[in-house]
Amino acid sequence: MRFWQRRGVRRWVVLGIIAAPIVAAALVGYYRWWAGQVNQALSRTVAGRRVLVDPGHGGIDPGVIRGDLLEKDINLAISLELKKLLQEAGMTVLLTRETDIDLCYSKEEEETGRRKKLDLRSRVALTETFGAEIYLGIHTNASTIAGCKGPQTFYRSASNPDGGRLAALIQEELSKVSPTVRQAADVNNQFMLKTLKIPAVTVEVGFLSNGQDAAKLVRPAVQRRLAWAIFTGTVRFFAEVPEEQPAPGNGR
Template sequence: MIFLSKKNLFLAFIPLFLLTFLVSNSMNDDTLSGKVIIVDAGHGGVDSGANRPGILEKDINLAVAILVKNNLEHHQAKVILSRTVDSDLSDDCDNQLIQGRWRRDLAARVELVEEHQADLFISIHANVSPSPKSQGAEVFYAAQSSQSKLLADQLQKALNALKKATRKATKADYFVLRRNTVPTALIELGYLTNPKEKELLLDPHYQYELSDAIVQGILNYYMNNPS
């Protein structure tokens, strides 16, 4: 007869999937240790982003960005949010040669990388389309940056898992992508013009699932590209 200690008896009743989750988390806990990550909540202040009646993109971006920050800090990363409230960053731009509120706002976001000696830059947005059928998260990267492509690929794979999608990360020429000097990805969380996806984007539980997928993508990037 085999006798189990109290500890072993407890472990015997823990489902295998839960044990896998706990072990996996403990292994990942130091993957991001020492990494400085900028999490950019797109738009803000006078720039409300892509909207629909009663829904402001800037609010969704910030809600998810805060969740991403909290999750990344659980993995020992140092996280800098581009904004923590409903404001733009135009007054924070250090380059006096840049004119115009919108351009200065974008430049200030990129300046955060040098100010904090960041390792990664993640910009969070939500999308709209003329077609109500458009749906799904999309990740963009600058064509000239091979590391940004690797980062975007991992983020896209993790976000695809939420809806069993097969989308691939896409090249783009957005300001924060082409001007950043560290691996950078811009994420469109989904479409406000798709009725079902709009409701999901407003759902705190789904926002958490999005944030969790984003963090998993970042973890996968570092685990697959340790250098």
């Protein structure tokens, strides 16, 4: 008698066939319940949190150039993906630009250095008037050393003590999708990080000067993964750093 023709075995096979859909339905039900719990927890954590996303450069300022690849385009593509993710999670998001423009509104101001200054000041003004709780500047790096690659985050601890935590969490998530030995770095030479007083991070998503990084950075799937990493770091930060409560009233 063959193994599967034995009575005991047949009974188990029949039982298995009957039970499989029930077990599958139970698992799907459990998964839905669990996903609902996660969603609820997520929206409690981040709903209404105000995030300013700043795609670096734009318009006459291309940022880093590699052949026909321009930093400003990569920054914008990732920022638009990031905005989608943050909004879907219930956050209130403002992008400093959603198209290929700079933020110097003076038409006469053609001198590049001066234009850049006004552009950066507009980005600060937008962040402040929006009432952003955190600032995420999105950039692409370059180095004269061709071997330099991988994403890196920057913050300035002297401006805000929580900036370093935000940078570290985003760095951790970025390192998962684009493995690197780079660490979040405390810097003192970036205008946006020096000027803003909220937790502020510059995310350099990779090196356009590195062939491997450049080939990855233009791929929409990679851009989505990088945006996802920045999003996840942001959610983790808000989960750790509670929303500031308004000062208690006069008890009326």
